[in-house]
Amino acid sequence: MLCSRHFLKSMKNEEKHKRSRGDSIDGSIRGEYIAFLKAALKDAKAEAEKRVTEAEAEADKRIAEADKRIVEAKAEADKRIVEAKAEADKRIAEIKADAKERIAEIKTDAKERIVEAKADAKERIAEANELTKEAIAAGDKRLSQLFNFGHDMLGNLNRxxxxxxxxxxxxxxxxxxxxxxxxxxxxxxxxxxxxxxxxxxxxxxxxxxxxxxxxxxxxxxxxxxxxxxxxxxxxxxxxxxxxxxxxxxxxxxx
Known part of the structure; x- marks a missing residue:
């Protein structure tokens, strides 16, 4: 390709010199020139087709590599998804186990507090009952004293x-x-x-x-x-x- 360009350039320079000198252009040179152009065009077309074929092959190769990479990436993604899912399941299982332990501890603590509250309530109820009994006894005693005092006063008034x-x-x-x-x-x-x-x-x-x-x-x-x-x-x-x-x-x- 480089040779044809060099030849084409030399032909153009020669034609230019002849025209500058006033010489006539030889018909054989023109025919060679046309033949050369046709050969160069054919070579260029062949070169272009070759390059297109190479480009298509390169593109197919790159597409294949891209498909391969996509498959590998998909496989890697699927693998990571499986690993992430397994990790998530493992983490969820750990959280559930921890939650069960916490719930069990909370239930145990709540039961203990309920028992303590019931015991405290029983003690307070017993104290309140004792205070109520004492208050009732004191009230009965006071009423008895008042009744006796009123009875004595009434007797004194009658006398x-x-x-x-x-x-x-x-x-x-x-x-x-x-x-x-x-x-x-x-x-x-x-x-x-x-x-x-x-x-x-x-x-x-x-x-x-x-x-x-x-x-x-x-x-x-x-x-x-x-x-x-x-x-x-x-x-x-x-x-x-x-x-x-x-x-x-x-x-x-x-």
């Missing part, structure tokens, strides 16, 4: 109120006697004393009755004046005197 009741009944009887005496005395008085005397006597009796009631209350040492109030309601001296005044008025009219 203290009995003499006062007797004195009140005696005072009522005395009031009846006083009222009867007053009525007799009023009937025996002269008419000239009239109503002024009766009114004055009523006031005096009112004062005396109030003093007697106060003395009776002081003597009985009873704070409540229920019996005295009842006595005043049943035997009111004012009503008695008014009754006596009405009787005298009727006698005077007659």
């Amino acid at each position: 203290k109120s009995t003499p006062a009741l007797e004195r009140s009944q005696a005072a009522i009887r005395n009031k009846k006697q006083i009222a009867q005496g007053c009525q007799v005395r009023l009937l025996e008085k002269d008419r000239e004393f009239g109503f002024n005397f009766l009114v004055g006597l009523e006031q005096e009796l009112d004062v005396e009755s109030n003093n007697a009631i106060e003395g009776l209350v002081r003597s009985t040492e009873v704070k409540s004046s229920v019996a005295v109030t009842k006595f005043k309601r049943i035997k009111n001296p004012k009503s008695l005197i008014k009754h006596c005044v009405d009787c005298v008025r009727d006698a005077c009219i007659r």
